[in-house]
Amino acid sequence: MAGLREDPVLGIDGIKREKELGTEVNTKAEDKGAESERDMAPPPHPSTTSIHRSGSRPQLDLSKAAIQGNSEERDPTILLPNQSDDISSHLSLDIGGSLIKLVYFSRHEQYSIDDERKKSVKERLGISNGNRRNYPILGGRLHFVKFETHKINECLDFIYSKQLHRGGIDSQSWLPDAPPNENSIIKATGGGAYKYTDLFKQRLGVTLDKEDEMDCLVAGANFLLKAIRHEAFTHMEGQKKFVQIDPNELFPYLLVNIGSGVDGDGQFQRISGTNVGGGTYWGLGRLLTKCKSFDELLELSQRGDNRTIDMLVGDIYGGMDYSKIGLSASTIASSFGKAISENKELDDYRPEDISLSLLRMISYNIGQIAYLNALRFGLKRIFFGGFFIRGHAYTMDTISFAVQFWSQGEAQAMFLRHEGFLGALGAFMSYEKHGLDDLMVHQLVERFPMGAPYTGGNIHGPPLGDLNEKASTISWMEKFVQKGTEIIAPVPMAPHGTTGLGGFEVPSSKGGTLRSDASTLNIGVLHLVPTLEVFPLLADAKTYEPNTIDLTDPSELEYWITVLSEHLPNLVDIAVASEGGTDDAKRRGDAFAHAFSAHLARLIEDPAAYGKLGLANLLELREDCLREFQFVDAYRSIKQRENEASLAVLSDLLTELDGMSEEVRLVTLIEGVLAANIFDWGSRACVDLYHKGTIIEIYRMSRDKMQRPWRVDDFDVFKERMLGSGDKKPPPHKRALLFVDNSGADVVLGMLPLARELLRRGTEVVLVANSLPALNDITAMELPAIVAEAAKHCDILRSAAEAGGLLVDAMVSGLDGPKENSSPVVPLMVVENGCGGPCIDLRQVSSELAAAAKDADLIILEGMGRSLHTNFNARFKCDALKLAMVKNHRLAKNLINGNIYDCVCRYEPAS
Numbered sequence: 001m002a003g004l005r006e007d008p009v010l011g012i013d014g015i016k017r018e019k020e021l022g023t024e025v026n027t028k029a030e031d032k033g034a035e036s037e038r039d040m041a042p043p044p045h046p047s048t049t050s051i052h053r054s055g056s057r058p059q060l061d062l063s064k065a066a067i068q069g070n071s072e073e074r075d076p077t078i079l080l081p082n083q084s085d086d087i088s089s090h091l092s093l094d095i096g097g098s099l100i101k102l103v104y105f106s107r108h109e110q111y112s113i114d115d116e117r118k119k120s121v122k123e124r125l126g127i128s129n130g131n132r133r134n135y136p137i138l139g140g141r142l143h144f145v146k147f148e149t150h151k152i153n154e155c156l157d158f159i160y161s162k163q164l165h166r167g168g169i170d171s172q173s174w175l176p177d178a179p180p181n182e183n184s185i186i187k188a189t190g191g192g193a194y195k196y197t198d199l200f201k202q203r204l205g206v207t208l209d210k211e212d213e214m215d216c217l218v219a220g221a222n223f224l225l226k227a228i229r230h231e232a233f234t235h236m237e238g239q240k241k242f243v244q245i246d247p248n249e250l251f252p253y254l255l256v257n258i259g260s261g262v263d264g265d266g267q268f269q270r271i272s273g274t275n276v277g278g279g280t281y282w283g284l285g286r287l288l289t290k291c292k293s294f295d296e297l298l299e300l301s302q303r304g305d306n307r308t309i310d311m312l313v314g315d316i317y318g319g320m321d322y323s324k325i326g327l328s329a330s331t332i333a334s335s336f337g338k339a340i341s342e343n344k345e346l347d348d349y350r351p352e353d354i355s356l357s358l359l360r361m362i363s364y365n366i367g368q369i370a371y372l373n374a375l376r377f378g379l380k381r382i383f384f385g386g387f388f389i390r391g392h393a394y395t396m397d398t399i400s401f402a403v404q405f406w407s408q409g410e411a412q413a414m415f416l417r418h419e420g421f422l423g424a425l426g427a428f429m430s431y432e433k434h435g436l437d438d439l440m441v442h443q444l445v446e447r448f449p450m451g452a453p454y455t456g457g458n459i460h461g462p463p464l465g466d467l468n469e470k471a472s473t474i475s476w477m478e479k480f481v482q483k484g485t486e487i488i489a490p491v492p493m494a495p496h497g498t499t500g501l502g503g504f505e506v507p508s509s510k511g512g513t514l515r516s517d518a519s520t521l522n523i524g525v526l527h528l529v530p531t532l533e534v535f536p537l538l539a540d541a542k543t544y545e546p547n548t549i550d551l552t553d554p555s556e557l558e559y560w561i562t563v564l565s566e567h568l569p570n571l572v573d574i575a576v577a578s579e580g581g582t583d584d585a586k587r588r589g590d591a592f593a594h595a596f597s598a599h600l601a602r603l604i605e606d607p608a609a610y611g612k613l614g615l616a617n618l619l620e621l622r623e624d625c626l627r628e629f630q631f632v633d634a635y636r637s638i639k640q641r642e643n644e645a646s647l648a649v650l651s652d653l654l655t656e657l658d659g660m661s662e663e664v665r666l667v668t669l670i671e672g673v674l675a676a677n678i679f680d681w682g683s684r685a686c687v688d689l690y691h692k693g694t695i696i697e698i699y700r701m702s703r704d705k706m707q708r709p710w711r712v713d714d715f716d717v718f719k720e721r722m723l724g725s726g727d728k729k730p731p732p733h734k735r736a737l738l739f740v741d742n743s744g745a746d747v748v749l750g751m752l753p754l755a756r757e758l759l760r761r762g763t764e765v766v767l768v769a770n771s772l773p774a775l776n777d778i779t780a781m782e783l784p785a786i787v788a789e790a791a792k793h794c795d796i797l798r799s800a801a802e803a804g805g806l807l808v809d810a811m812v813s814g815l816d817g818p819k820e821n822s823s824p825v826v827p828l829m830v831v832e833n834g835c836g837g838p839c840i841d842l843r844q845v846s847s848e849l850a851a852a853a854k855d856a857d858l859i860i861l862e863g864m865g866r867s868l869h870t871n872f873n874a875r876f877k878c879d880a881l882k883l884a885m886v887k888n889h890r891l892a893k894n895l896i897n898g899n900i901y902d903c904v905c906r907y908e909p910a911s
């Protein structure tokens with residue numbers, strides 16, 4: 001009984017017709033051997049049997065489709081063997097009675113650049129294309145969009161405008177005006193896949209290939225639960241709490257549609273159903289209250305008091321609790337029970353009260369049925385989803401409460417962030433060979449561009465042209481900003497309160513808030529990056545938590561949001577200047593400020609709106625927002641200026657260092673790193689400082705103040721590992737990964753001299769830098785030129801950089817003097833870290849960095865973002881040195897019980 005088709009459906013017929021509003025409870029009842037996906041796939045629908053799947057896009061020129069990745073060094077995720085299938089799986093639909101859910105795929109833009117560097121690093125690290133996993137999917141993005149079903153034409157326009165029915169506008173192999181292909185197929189599920197077959201054929205010339213709804217829900221849920229870290233959450237008393245689910249321990253679970261219990265991919269059983277569900281609530285509610293929409297009915301319940309209609313335990317026991325069986329006076333004994341005894345007509349009851357009474361009746365009933373089924377099959381986890389819930393806080397609270405109540409806390413009700421898209425996502429997965437199954441949690445990055453709430457969470461209005469078209473036309477931008485403002489307009493909220501605690505109590509207020517679908521379901525765009533990997537040197541990747549500060553603490557969240565808000569005007573000025581201060585740049589600057597403020601406002605209103613958020617995510621959100629408005633590198637000129645100023649004094653510094661004893665030099669080098677970390681354009685205090693002096697003045701001042709002991713000072717232990725004690729000379733580290741931070745003095749006068757020292761001692765050095773710009777951080781793309789410039793002043797750097805393939809001949813005018821060092825040359829390399837923010841989540845790093853880490857026995861994390869905000873508590877399999885200057889009062893106080901500009905030198909030998 002593993003396949004849905006063979007299973008008896010215990011639900012009622014009505015469920016099938018009104019699936020969205022019905023309730024189905026499904027689980028795996030028995031463990032059967034794995035069946036192939038093909039075995040589980042429903043038989044082709046009669047209307048599609050004549051069309052062979054792989055022949056669905058015969059007009060696509062596959063070789064041309066590969067053009068975007070014509071250089072093998074470019075986006076490495078573009079793989080060709082299955083390209084025809086990838087292309088044909090750009091879009092899937094779940095067409096329900098009320099909403100059309102659309103999932104579509106777009107390819108990553110090409111961004112590759114420093115091909116030479118990558119090539120040499122790959123050679124050196126032994127990463128060949130042959131080693132690359134043969135990912136059957138393209139790197140790209142999954143988008144989630146919704147339309148109201150009665151506005152299906154808007155949906156068709158949207159598909160057309162993005163040419164999704166042809167495999168996506170980013171497929172360059174054919175023109176948008178090309179005649180529609182008769183054989184094009186789009187996977188679709190939901191009742192509307194049948195109802196609107198002709199319309200899709202007429203308007204877009206495509207055939208909807210129907211997929212079983214339950215198959216899709218299960219496939220969608222499995223994918224999300226395995227691939228997204230913070231997909232599932234509990235919702236109790238208005239509080240969302242994300243639950244991290246180990247993909248290996250996912251099965252079995254119970255999926256309740258309002259969704260199915262699963263014991264392995266593709267294996268599930270429909271175990272139960274009820275005809276009393278969302279449809280009942282809406283149908284009865286409509287008759288009883290005259291509400292015109294489901295949302296209106298639900299909103300009404302927010303102001304209701306069900307005590308006027310429900311018979312409570314207290315009503316029966318004269319206001320007393322029925323303590324013998326643990327029922328409090330406010331427990332509902334009988335929904336609508338009071339209506340029997342009171343001599344009242346319908347009009348005598350407030351519609352608000354009726355709505356609430358109904359909602360509680362249905363939610364508790366669903367919760368109870370779900371729990372009983374969970375009990376039947378010994379399942380602890382119950383996931384709820386479907387039209388009835390749609391992220392409504394109060395409904396979730398009520399269901400959670402019912403499950404908790406009946407299971408006496410043993411079972412847990414959970415909800416899914418993307419629950420509205422399970423069907424569409426499952427339909428997407430049903431394209432053959434898309435390979436999404438293979439994606440792992442670290443290969444998915446969720447981003448929240450300004451359009452995310454619009455395209456994902458919100459119900460789509462008229463298509464705004466193409467949100468991905470970043471042509472900076474005035475009209476697009478203005479329209480966008482205006483739309484953005486509408487999106488974040490505050491949503492009316494009910495007062496906070498709690499759900500009843502004992503029995504089915506009547507809450508004094510509703511607990512949480514009722515929000516419309518638009519604001520509650522904040523889902524972003526899923527970036528599929530098959531090349532991301534878990535940093536292999538984490539001592540325990542499972543327990544690793546990158547963020548040091550807990551932003552679920554409301555005061556922390558408020559503080560950091562305030563910091564970012566206050567920093568915004570300065571950032572906008574810098575960003576606009578970086579683009580020449582043109583009118584267009586100003587307009588984009590305004591739009592950026594608007595968009596970012598909107599995100600911050602959204603987070604203040606609902607801190608869990610975007611999943612579990614750490615400071616790293618918040619800081620990266622800012623960078624993403626800048627990129628969204630085409631500020632590719634706001635600090636470009638500042639970085640350049642600081643690099644030049646620092647390079648100009650580098651040789652003096654090196655000469656000074658070379659005159660020192662080994663011991664003094666080591667401490668001076670660490671001091672140098674700490675002192676130069678002051679050049680941080682993300683810190684308010686530091687930016688204020690820069691108005692008071694030149695780079696060199698500030699650097700000198702910072703160095704002069706650099707006295708041990710530092711606030712966290714493990715230098716002596718580090719020194720012993722490096723230099724030994726007495727006659728004992730320890731062997732040098734084999735390879736050090738230096739996670740560099742800021743441009744200018746930080747990298748040139750801080751980290752490079754330290755790298756040089758390691759090289760001199762025979763340690764290979766890998767400089768690990770950002771993949772994309774963030775604040776004034778140096779990027780992997782910028783580093784080779786800096787190293788080349790520095791190499792002009794230093795033989796050690798030059799020969800190591802040459803050995804690491806960093807130097808292109810033209811960059812270096814060789815030194816004529818004698819070699820500074822004649823020992824075998826160890827290489828200096830640069831790798832990108834996979835990040836575009838000032839912090840680093842080591843669960844998601846570039847494959848380059850992961851490969852470089854394999855032979856590394858020392859890592860040095862530098863800067864506040866990488867070693868304090870994130871990774872301060874991270875443990876590694878190799879020796880780790882964390883170096884940073886604390887440039888924020890609060891962090892200094894809370895983290896190290898110190899003051900601003902105090903320093904951290906934390907050394908932790910391999911654990």
Ligand SMILES: CC(C)(COP(=O)(O)O)[C@@H](O)C(=O)NCCC(=O)O
Pocket residue numbers: 563567619677679680681682683684685741742775838862863864865866869884887888889
């Ligand atoms: C963004 C930063 C983490 C960058 O610091 P870095 O990693 O460059 O040392 C840091 O500047 C920061 O936390 N700034 C916000 C706090 C403030 O302005 O005080």
Ligand SMILES: [Mn+2]
Pocket residue numbers: 680682741742775776777838863865
């Ligand atoms: Mn930085």
